Amino acid sequence: MKLKKKAGLWGWLSWILLTFFILFVAYPLALVLYKSVLDADGGGLSLAYFARFFEKQYHWGTLVNSFKVTIVATALSAVLGTPVAYVLRATKIAGAKWINVLIVISYLSPPFIGAYAWVQLLGRNGFITKAINTIFGVELPGIYGFSGIVLVFTLQSFPLVYMYISGALKNLDGSLIEAAESLGSSALRRMVKIVVPLVTPSLLAALLLVFMRVFSDFGTPMLIGEGYQTMPVLIYNEFMGEVSTNSHFAAALCVVVIVVALILFFLQRWLSNRFSYAMTALKPMAQKKPNGLRAVLAYVFIYGVLAVAMLPQITVIATSFMGTIGGVIYDGTFTLRNYQNTLLTKGNEPILNTYLFGICAIAVVVIIGTLVSYLSVRHKSIPTVVLDVLSMLPYIVPGSVLAISFLYGFSSPPVLLSGTAFIMIVSLAIRRMPYTIRSATAIVGQISPSMEEAALSLGASELRTFWRVTLPMMLPGVVAGAIMSWITVISELSSSIILYTSGTKTLTVAIYTEVIRSNFGNAAAYSTVLTVTSILSLLIFFKLSGREDVSI
Numbered sequence: 251m252k253l254k255k256k257a258g259l260w261g262w263l264s265w266i267l268l269t270f271f272i273l274f275v276a277y278p279l280a281l282v283l284y285k286s287v288l289d290a291d292g293g294g295l296s297l298a299y300f301a302r303f304f305e306k307q308y309h310w311g312t313l314v315n316s317f318k319v320t321i322v323a324t325a326l327s328a329v330l331g332t333p334v335a336y337v338l339r340a341t342k343i344a345g346a347k348w349i350n351v352l353i354v355i356s357y358l359s360p361p362f363i364g365a366y367a368w369v370q371l372l373g374r375n376g377f378i379t380k381a382i383n384t385i386f387g388v389e390l391p392g393i394y395g396f397s398g399i400v401l402v403f404t405l406q407s408f409p410l411v412y413m414y415i416s417g418a419l420k421n422l423d424g425s426l427i428e429a430a431e432s433l434g435s436s437a438l439r440r441m442v443k444i445v446v447p448l449v450t451p452s453l454l455a456a457l458l459l460v461f462m463r464v465f466s467d468f469g470t471p472m473l474i475g476e477g478y479q480t481m482p483v484l485i486y487n488e489f490m491g492e493v494s495t496n497s498h499f500a501a502a503l504c505v506v507v508i509v510v511a512l513i514l515f516f517l518q519r520w521l522s523n524r525f526s527y528a529m530t531a532l533k534p535m536a537q538k539k540p541n542g543l544r545a546v547l548a549y550v551f552i553y554g555v556l557a558v559a560m561l562p563q564i565t566v567i568a569t570s571f572m573g574t575i576g577g578v579i580y581d582g583t584f585t586l587r588n589y590q591n592t593l594l595t596k597g598n599e600p601i602l603n604t605y606l607f608g609i610c611a612i613a614v615v616v617i618i619g620t621l622v623s624y625l626s627v628r629h630k631s632i633p634t635v636v637l638d639v640l641s642m643l644p645y646i647v648p649g650s651v652l653a654i655s656f657l658y659g660f661s662s663p664p665v666l667l668s669g670t671a672f673i674m675i676v677s678l679a680i681r682r683m684p685y686t687i688r689s690a691t692a693i694v695g696q697i698s699p700s701m702e703e704a705a706l707s708l709g710a711s712e713l714r715t716f717w718r719v720t721l722p723m724m725l726p727g728v729v730a731g732a733i734m735s736w737i738t739v740i741s742e743l744s745s746s747i748i749l750y751t752s753g754t755k756t757l758t759v760a761i762y763t764e765v766i767r768s769n770f771g772n773a774a775a776y777s778t779v780l781t782v783t784s785i786l787s788l789l790i791f792f793k794l795s796g797r798e799d800v801s802i
Contacts, residue, residue, distance in 0.1 A: 278655030331411025357409035362469025367562030414456035466648030619686035649744030686731035
């Protein structure tokens with residue numbers, strides 16, 4: 251007995267969900283494309299805005315800057331994340347469980363918070379900068395421009411590479427490494443010749459995520475770029491600039507970014523298929539206790555990387571309890587004033603909005619993500635194929651581009667949503683839904699259809715079969731994906747900074763605005779609240795999933 255591919259209920263549900271994604275994904279992005287080729291006078295179509303972009307070095311130079319920053323940061327993330335994952339999987343390191351947790355925690359906070367923390371450390375008046383200047387009698391310029399942006403992105407992104415490579419190493423057959431070792435191959439050579447080729451598909455997937463995260467990030471280059479402008483900053487300035495704006499040119503910039511993102515996405519898919527390997531861990535990698543110099547090098551490397559990665563979080567938490575002079579200069583005194591100015595203010599809207607919007611967005615993510623994953627696996631049809639593609643587009647498109655497309659599509663009747671909490675919730679849900687969809691889809695693919703067929707043969711309806719048989723088995727994947735979606739939802743800035751109003755400000759927007767206003771004490775308090783929330787969410791993930799690490 252085979253499951254019906256075009257069941258009435260699931261067929262109608264497919265069309266309803268497809269309509270939702272057409273309305274909130276395809277339609278807004280189509281408007282961006284239309285706006286980019288529309289003449290300013292509304293008289294017809296024109297490519298003038300694209301010509302303007304490629305004619306002026308100031309404009310296309312931002313794209314070059316974005317590629318420079320992204321390529322270097324992505325490469326350094328791979329160089330750092332891959333050996334960290336390998337050493338922790340192949341070597342017995344004391345406290346490895348907590349090292350894994352702390353590395354993941356360093357990834358959870360938004361990159362711009364890391365940028366803000368490093369300004370406190372290595373800015374012109376940073377703690378480390380002043381100490382070095384005093385001791386050595388020099389005048390360091392601070393962590394600004396290209397090098398600062400790359401540093402922040404590398405330390406924020408290598409944990410993602412680490413998580414992907416850790417997952418791949420779980421399936422690596424240790425006998426291959428033992429065979430190479432018996433033939434006299436060094437540890438470095440074994441890693442380069444055996445481990446790296448076998449984990450290449452996972453590495454490529456991680457590098458795509460790192461590339462897109464860095465390429466689309468707005469907060470970090472905005473805070474510490476100081477003239478080194480990237481595409482997201484240019485898009486924001488053209489669309490939301492205080493001096494002048496040009497929505498048509500901003501739309502053209504968005505199209506350029508979308509095209510780049512799509513090319514990279516399909517290139518990664520092709521490379522993954524080209525260099526894919528089937529691995530079965532018949533004999534998983536055996537962890538060995540290092541001795542002598544190897545032990546020293548392993549511990550120095552792992553704990554050194556961990557210390558540097560956690561330094562921004564430690565700085566943020568520590569400075570949240572320090573008094574300030576004018577909000578800018580820390581006076582070294584212990585105080586709770588920063589928390590009084592943030593947590594105890596009347597209404598406290600940024601924190602309340604973050605949790606309220608996040609909970610509503612996750613509810614949407616869980617319901618729609620579960621249904622999309624089930625339909626795409628069990629009830630394949632033209633609508634579900636299109637649905638699967640549309641649901642993944644927000645995974646590729648930068649948040650600022652999606653936010654601008656929402657304002658194009660929903661700022662006038664008949665669908666007037668701009669400025670409302672609803673548009674914030676939908677943008678957060680749409681942006682982070684792919685995490686849950688991919689996680690749940692993997693689980694559905696592992697569930698044998700025979701279990702559903704048995705329930706149907708006993709007279710259960712398709713809806714009852716899904717509710718009582720399939721859904722309970724999907725829950726681990728759904729919950730895991732939902733918690734990771736939640737962590738990324740509450741740390742979203744790129745779309746929120748464009749869509750928010752005074753009544754819909756979130757924690758990330760509040761942190762950003764406090765930094766821009768040089769209220770560093772308040773920014774540190776808000777950042778600490780966000781960091782603690784992320785840590786608690788991660789611990790809940792471990793508790794519910796029964797896992798001790800986060801590997802993908």
